[in-house]
Amino acid sequence: MNDSNAPTAAGTAAGETFARTVSTSVARTVVGQEVVVERILIALLTGGHLLLEGVPGIAKTLLVQAVGRAIDLEFKRIQFTIDLLPSDIVGSEILDPETGSFRIHKGPAFTNLLLADEINRASPKVQSALLEAMQERRVSIGDTTHDLPAPFLVIATQNPVEQAGTFELPEAQLDRFMLRHRLDYPTFDQEAEVVRRGLQLKLKRQGDGAVPMSAFDAIDESSPYQVRDLTKAMERVLEVHVSDVFVRDCVELVTLTRSHPDLELGCSPRAAIALVNASRARAFIHGRDYAVPEDFLALAEDVVLHRIRLNYEALAEGRRGEDVLREILANLA
Amino acid sequence: MTRRSQARWHRDGTTPALLVLAVVFAMSTASSASPSSDGEPATRGITGRIVVESEHGHVRGRPDLDLDSSILVRVADRDRADDGRAITELEFIGVDAGVFDLRESLVFDDGGSIDRMPPLTIEIVSNLATDAPSDVFLAEAPPASIVGGYRKLLVVVAVVWILVPIAVAIRRWLRRPPPPPVAPDPPTVFDRLEPLVRRAVDRELTIDERGRLELLLHAHWRSRLGLADDPVDAVRRIRTDPEAGRLLRRVESWLHAPDGRTPSAAELGELLAPYRDSTPGVTP
Numbered sequence: 001m002n003d004s005n006a007p008t009a010a011g012t013a014a015g016e017t018f019a020r021t022v023s024t025s026v027a028r029t030v031v032g033q034e035v036v037v038e039r040i041l042i043a044l045l046t047g048g049h050l051l052l053e054g055v056p057g058i059a060k061t062l063l064v065q066a067v068g069r070a071i072d073l074e075f076k077r078i079q080f081t082i083d084l085l086p087s088d089i090v091g092s093e094i095l096d097p098e099t100g101s102f103r104i105h106k107g108p109a110f111t112n113l114l115l116a117d118e119i120n121r122a123s124p125k126v127q128s129a130l131l132e133a134m135q136e137r138r139v140s141i142g143d144t145t146h147d148l149p150a151p152f153l154v155i156a157t158q159n160p161v162e163q164a165g166t167f168e169l170p171e172a173q174l175d176r177f178m179l180r181h182r183l184d185y186p187t188f189d190q191e192a193e194v195v196r197r198g199l200q201l202k203l204k205r206q207g208d209g210a211v212p213m214s215a216f217d218a219i220d221e222s223s224p225y226q227v228r229d230l231t232k233a234m235e236r237v238l239e240v241h242v243s244d245v246f247v248r249d250c251v252e253l254v255t256l257t258r259s260h261p262d263l264e265l266g267c268s269p270r271a272a273i274a275l276v277n278a279s280r281a282r283a284f285i286h287g288r289d290y291a292v293p294e295d296f297l298a299l300a301e302d303v304v305l306h307r308i309r310l311n312y313e314a315l316a317e318g319r320r321g322e323d324v325l326r327e328i329l330a331n332l333a
Numbered sequence: 334m335t336r337r338s339q340a341r342w343h344r345d346g347t348t349p350a351l352l353v354l355a356v357v358f359a360m361s362t363a364s365s366a367s368p369s370s371d372g373e374p375a376t377r378g379i380t381g382r383i384v385v386e387s388e389h390g391h392v393r394g395r396p397d398l399d400l401d402s403s404i405l406v407r408v409a410d411r412d413r414a415d416d417g418r419a420i421t422e423l424e425f426i427g428v429d430a431g432v433f434d435l436r437e438s439l440v441f442d443d444g445g446s447i448d449r450m451p452p453l454t455i456e457i458v459s460n461l462a463t464d465a466p467s468d469v470f471l472a473e474a475p476p477a478s479i480v481g482g483y484r485k486l487l488v489v490v491a492v493v494w495i496l497v498p499i500a501v502a503i504r505r506w507l508r509r510p511p512p513p514p515v516a517p518d519p520p521t522v523f524d525r526l527e528p529l530v531r532r533a534v535d536r537e538l539t540i541d542e543r544g545r546l547e548l549l550l551h552a553h554w555r556s557r558l559g560l561a562d563d564p565v566d567a568v569r570r571i572r573t574d575p576e577a578g579r580l581l582r583r584v585e586s587w588l589h590a591p592d593g594r595t596p597s598a599a600e601l602g603e604l605l606a607p608y609r610d611s612t613p614g615v616t617p
């Protein structure tokens with residue numbers, strides 16, 4: 001029996017290095033948010049998708065762009081609005097007047113890292129188009145089907161406060177997001193550091209004119225890793241051992257959500273799969289070649305909460321999903 | 334006149350004295366009375382009109398008429414003809430069916446004899462059957478008589494109101510189920526952990542038992558270290574605790590590591606010894 005928390009294999013040590021390097025690179029631009037960086041890496045390493053919930057102005061876009069830069073991933077951003085069309089995401093056929101034939105115009109979905117900002121502002125038709133692309137990793141334009149680039153990761157954002165004029169994602173579509181993470185405001189010290197960094201930004205000259213630099217201009221352009229490094233890391237994640245006991249714990253957790261008296265809707269089997277896969281990636285990031293309960297306990301909130309729905313009685317009593325999950329976790333044994 | 338009908342009459346804004354108005358018969362001599370009417374019979378309860386001309390002055394209803402009178406009269410209008418004769422327009426309501434001389438219900442303003450004017454015959458007809466009980470001034474049926482009076486009825490209702498819940502309560506009390514057996518206290522972490530620890534030394538645990546054992550060890554340390562209910566935060570702090578972290582990592586290595594061999598009975602005994610000696614009664 002090992003008696004250490006040290007990395008147990010060279011490969012997993014590389015995983016810890018990989019995560020630390022990316023975090024360090026991101027930290028040059030974004031203050032704090034280490035947990036979110038970890039969640040983005042977990043999504044990248046497992047091929048899952050991530051839903052970020054947080055109020056505006058907490059550097060969601062900057063963070064995703066910085067992570068993409070650190071691994072040299074192509075990054076695109078779509079601001080979802082009510083008048084957005086599916087073709088604005090996946091692309092469309094355009095008639096070329098010179099040749100008289102149609103040519104394919106690929107939409108922003110053809111990228112490695114797609115930030116779908118405020119996904120709940122678009123109509124359900126557009127949401128479905130994106131979620132379909134997320135699941136199948138290919139899109140149909142006209143009569144032809146096109147594979148999306150690999151890796152392909154969608155990070156969607158939602159503002160939990162401003163709900164007027166939005167289309168809330170139904171549970172079936174939320175289920176397609178491997179993780180949903182809620183971002184908090186930075187701490188006092190972190191916010192002070194954000195302000196201090198802002199003070200250091202200079203002017204960006206354009207011809208004779210100039211505009212003030214933004215945090216996006218300060219993103220570290222060097223990429224310590226390439227896509228092939230990410231692919232190698234993904235392979236390593238698949239080598240992380242998951243014991244039968246660990247599988248039993250995850251399945252037990254998911255099963256308990258289906259029988260809890262406060263829940264109208266429990267987790268689907270997809271949740272158990274997501275929990276195990278995400279735990280694997282987390283174990284890799286933390287330099288272990290096997291998953292331990294700490295992994296699924298740390299990820300349970302992000303995997304489970306968007307997949308459960310409280311019943312009327314629980315809502316009337318002021319219960320929250322977090323309370324129910326905590327209760328389930330405490331009684332898991 | 335009944336009290337009820339009197340009240341209704343007052344509500345209409347007219348006292349009986351005012352309603353019984355004088356009829357002015359236009360007559361100077363026996364032949365001068367010339368009542369003006371269309372001669373049609375009036376319907377019982379419906380207002381009829383008649384114009385009376387008299388040289389002796391205006392007429393009005395007899396002041397002693399009341400709602401029990403057969404005819405009620407009121408003055409609708411008064412005027413004077415060019416020749417000075419008094420013209421009185423009267424409205425009357427027939428309470429009873431029959432033929433009546435309206436003079437019997439009238440007096441002259443000057444108090445002179447009503448016989449100075451010729452008869453004023455009016456006919457009151459009824460549209461109802463003769464045996465139909467009706468009262469022109471009573472639209473509502475009189476209340477049914479309550480045996481013993483309303484006050485007694487209220488007392489009876491109050492007694493029943495009180496007795497019914499008492500009876501129900503007594504009935505329930507008599508039929509109450511036996512008191513439920515006192516539920517035993519839920520097993521503590523120690524109660525659940527102890528047999529698993531003993532079994533682990535004796536034989537190889539099943540996957541489910543191993544999973545429960547590990548999670549119970551987490552619960553044990555949460556309780557022992559006084560950590561909050563949040564298991565996510567607690568597990569991080571347990572791992573950093575010198576004693577708990579070391580022991581749990583050894584268990585993790587045994588249960589989760591790919592090369593984690595099943596420890597021998599002696600190793601397990603040593604590994605689980607801290608839990609065997611735990612204080613019973615630790616809260617779950």
